[in-house]
Amino acid sequence: MDRRRPRSFYPLAAFFGLFLLFLYGPTLTIAILSFQGPTGGLTFPMRGVSLHWFHDLFQQQAVGDIWGSFRRSFALGLMVMVTTVVVSVMGGLAFRKRFAGSGVLFYLVVTALVIPSILISLGVGLIFNQTGLDVHWSTSGFGSQLTWTLPFGLLIMFAVFNRFDKSYEEAARDLGASPWQTIAHVVLPIIAPSLIGVALFGFTLSYDEFARTLLTAGSRNTLPLEIYGMTTNVTTPVIFALGTLTTVFSFLVIGVFLATVWALNRRRARAGSDAGKGMV
Template identity: 60%
Template sequence: MRVREPRPASFWPLAIVFALFVLFMYGPMAVIFVLSFQGPEGGLTFPMRGVSLHWFRQLAEGLGTVDIAAALRRSLGLGLAVMACTVVFSVLAGLAFRKKLAGAGTLFYVVVASLIMPSIIVSLGIGLEFRLLDTGVKALLERMGWQDQLDNYGTALGLFTSALGAHLTWTLPFGLLIMFAVFNRFNPAYEEAARDLGATPWQTFRHVVLPLIAPSVVGIGMFGFTLSWDEIARTSQAIGDVNTLPLELQGLTSTVTTPAIYALGTVTTVVSFVVIGVALALGGALSRRKGAA
C-alpha cells in the first residue's frame, strides 16, 4: 500500500491564494451571468426578483438608440479579420525568422515593443496618423481639381483600416512569440525527407510543415479573435465614427440602469467561450491526427 506523502507547510497558504485568485477572476463574471436572468422587476443588485429571459429579449429589441446587432456584427467582422491577418503574418514571420536575417534581433524587439506601450497611446498615435493621411488626401484632391471626389471623401479611419491596424499591434506579437517557440522545436528532418522525395517548397510546407504546426496555428487564431473581441483602449481613438460592441458596452454602463447591461455582458462572454471551445476542440483533433500519423 502506497503511503501518501504529507503536504508541505506551504500547501494551504498557496491553495488559499489560488482560490482567492480564481474567485476574484471568475466571481464577477458569475454574478453578472446570474443577474442577467432576472425577471422584469429585477435590478442591478441582489436579491434577484424572479427568473426569466426578459432582459435578453429586451436586448434583442435594442437598447434605446444603440444598435447592438450592428455593433455585434462589426465586432465579429473585425475579430475575424484580425484573426486571419494574425495567423497569416505570424506563420510567414515564423518561417522567415528560421533563416538568418540581417537585423533580426532589432526587428523582433520592434515588433514586440507594442506589448509594453500604453494601449491608449498606440490608439491615439494611429488615429493621428490617419487624420494626417486624410489631410494629405484632401489636399491632393483639391490640387488635382477633383472636386466631386473631395466632396465625397470622408475619412480613412475605419473598421478594416485604422482599427484593424490598431488591433494587430496587440495580437501580432503574441502570434509571433508562439510561432517562434514552435519553430524552435521543429525538426527540419521532416522537410529534408520531403525534399529528398522530390517535393517542391510549397508542397513541403502544405503537406509536411503546416499539418505539424496546425494546432499552434489554431491557438494563434483563437488569441487573435479573443484579444480583438474585447479590446477597448486600442480601438477607442482609431475606429472613426462607428463603435464595436465593447465600446458600446462601455458607453452603456453609464446610461443603462437595468439588467439588460448584464445580459449584453453575458452574450459577449458566451461568444468568447464558444470561440475558445471551438479552438480547443479543433486543436485537440489536429493534435490527435498528427499523433496518429
C-alpha cells in the same frame, strides 16, 4: 509512502480559491444579475428570476447598436485572426535564418507590447487624420489591433520553429518536393495546432479590445466600445444579459478552437498508427 499533504497545502489552497473568486467573481455576479425579474435592478437583492432581460435584449433598444456592433467586432476579429496567422507564419519562417536587421526588426515588433495601448490608438488615429484617410474600424481599427495581436503570434511561431525538426523538410526535399510543397504538405500540417492557437489569440484579443480601438473605430463602435457607452445610459439588467451572452460566446469560440486542436491531434495519432502498421 506517506501521502499526507503538507501543512502548507491548506493555506495555499485557500489563497488559490480566493484568487479564483477574485478572477471569476465579477463575471459570475453579472451572470446571476442578468436573470433578474422584470422589476429587477442593477444590484442585489434580486427581484424574482426570469429570462426577461435576455428577451428584451433581442428587442429594439432605445440606445445603442448592440447587434451592429457585434457584427463589426466579429468581422474585425476574423480579419485580425487571418492576418495574424498568415503574417506570423511568414515571420516565423523568415526568422529561421539570420538576415540583416533581424534583431532590430524583432525588438520593434515586441516593443508594441510595452507601449501603452491608448497611445497606439491615438497615434494610429492621428496618422489617418493627417493623411486624409477615414478613421474606420475596418482600416485604422484593424491596423491598431494588429499591433497587439501580431507580437503574440510571432512569439508563438518563433517558439514553434525553434523546436521544429528540420529532418521532415529534408526528407520531403529528398523525395522531390518543391519548397512550396514542403511547406504546404509537411510544415503546415505539423504546426497546425499551433496555428489554431495563434488564430485563437488573434480573434479573442481583437474581439474584446477596447483601448486600441477607442480612437480608431470612427463613428461606428465595436462591441466593447458599445458596452462601455451603454454603461452611462442603460439602467436595466439588459446590459448584464448582454455581458452574459458575450461571455458565453467567447467560451464557445474557445471550445471550438480546442475541439479542432483535439481532432487534429487525434487524426495525426491515427495516421501515425496506420503508418506504423503499414511498416510492419
